[in-house]
Amino acid sequence: MSIIWRAFDQSLHRMIAVKVLTASLHTDQGERVSVRSEARAAARFLHPDTIEIYDYGETVTPHGSLAAYVVMPLLDGTPLADRIEQGPLPWPEAAAIALRLARVLMAGHARGLVHRDVTAENVLLTGDGPKLLDFGIAAWAGDPEDDRGTPPYVAPERLLGAPTHPAVDVYALGVLLHTMLTGRRPYPETTWEEIEAVRRTAPPPRVPGVPHAVASLCQRCLAHRPEERPTAAEIVAGLNSALGAASMGRHVRRGVTVVGSAAVALSALLWFQQTGIQQGTLPQPSAGPPQQQQQQQDPVVAEPTAGVTAHYLESSPATAVTVEQAVTQFQSVLEARTPCGATDADVVLDLKQVLQTTVAPQGPYEITTENLRRKLSDRLREGRLAPACLSELQARLDDIEQALERD
Known part of the structure; x- marks a missing residue:
């Protein structure tokens, strides 16, 4: 072209x-x-x-x-096609890239623009994330069909002369997501002649080894009939949900690991205490009433657990944070790769600006955080904020409100 x-x-x-x-x-x-x-x-x-x-x-x-x-x-970056040549991408990385591209398409489709050439060659991986190139040949929805596009990414209906429709972008994004997840395109045909000669009747291929929601969404994007494909907004919501669930799962597994390690350590401590007492290796008090000595010598199985737990909680009191510290923590979560890494740059900027007007650093802190909470809910409903990211940001907002009350 x-x-x-x-x-x-x-x-x-x-x-x-x-x-x-x-x-x-x-x-x-x-x-x-x-x-x-x-x-x-x-x-x-x-x-x-x-x-x-x-x-x-x-x-x-x-x-x-x-x-x-x-x-x-002029942007500096690596074409996504070069990255795919190195092998399949981990599914969270592929889903995060597809999510960003789906958001671009969602915004374009809302204005009546259809990209028509969503391919690995037209995605540039930059330091600010993936960028979708070539909107310069976009067309209005409903325009007559032409010969533009890249054959392996072209939706079946385009071969029949159907007018331009957002569903053709969804099909191309499905091809791209499948390619990122597997390292190869869903169908082997690469030329117009090969594509026109084939007649597919079997369901689209399904990606193995990835979460069910991601595999199903990718397969739906590749549906032969355009009306059976999801919209770009539905892709955004689906990928947001899948990435959010994965992020929450990692937090849960990390918590279970910590709790499990503490339980093992506690069990080992109790076992050594009990064994030492039975074998007479633990030091005994040199003086004291017989009843007190007997209480110290008798092994206890149930009580030490409660006692150790209570001692752990009492020795680790929550440290009250200042408003400035709570604001910094909110911004750190917002900018962190996990769980908010898939958040749009414009959403991040908007939330930061609302945060700054909510708690001005010069004080006093009189404005509540209701506006910021409403913003978070709106972004979640729009599919532009992952549930796991929302949960973390709401927790930091709780810290900010508590600090505001103390001040």
Whole structure:
């Protein structure tokens, strides 16, 4: 479709990327209007996980024909296709990438934009997370079918001339998620001729070795009939739920491990105490009433457990934190990879701004946290905040409220 050049913007003195469409526009006024309309639509679509459109233009090639070009930021990163070549991704990593891409598609679909070319080559892994490229060739939902797209990612209905629909992006995202999870695409065909020759009737392949919810969601995305596929918003909700459940499971397993280790240590201590007393190896008091000595010598099985537990709790009192400390803990959880790593950058920024207005560092702290709690609930309902992340942030809000009450 195009050639991408690294270029230098002489006006603003910055490095940029210039994408030149290799297909000549010739003198077809309709084609020129269509390409320009798509570029304008993409330029109006701003999302932190896609690329902004700086400019659009048309130029005369050395052969005398017209070619369109799009000017974009130049990003540093690794194509997702290169990462997949190294082998399948762990399912949480693949799900987190798909979640970010689904959020971009959800926002685009809400504006009537269909990407039409969601592929591993069009996803760039940057320091800020995955970025979906090539919204410059996006189309409006309902546009007539054309030959744009990458064959292995093309939905079956596009071969029948169906108009552009958000479901084609969902199918492509399903192909991409399957590829990330397995290291290979769900179907072997790679050319238009091979795809047109095959007629699939069996259910889409299912990814083994991943949570049931993730495997089912990926399989639904690959449904042959577009109406049977989930929407981008449903993908966001499903992946959020799966990642949240996995995160909570890790916390539970970690807690069980700690409790189990403490129980083993306590059992060993009691066993040594009992064995030592029976064998006379523990030091005995040198003086005291006979009844007191007898109480110290008799082994006790049930009471020490309660006694040790009570002593542990009493020796580890909760330290009251200040408002500043509680705010810092809230921000740390929000920025942590687990459990809030899949949260949109714009959501993180919004929550930080609301937090700052809620508890201004100069004090006094008179504003309540109700607004921030409402924000958290709204983001969860929108599918932009994982349940595990919400739980951790609410716990930190409890600390902030307690600190506010003390102040």
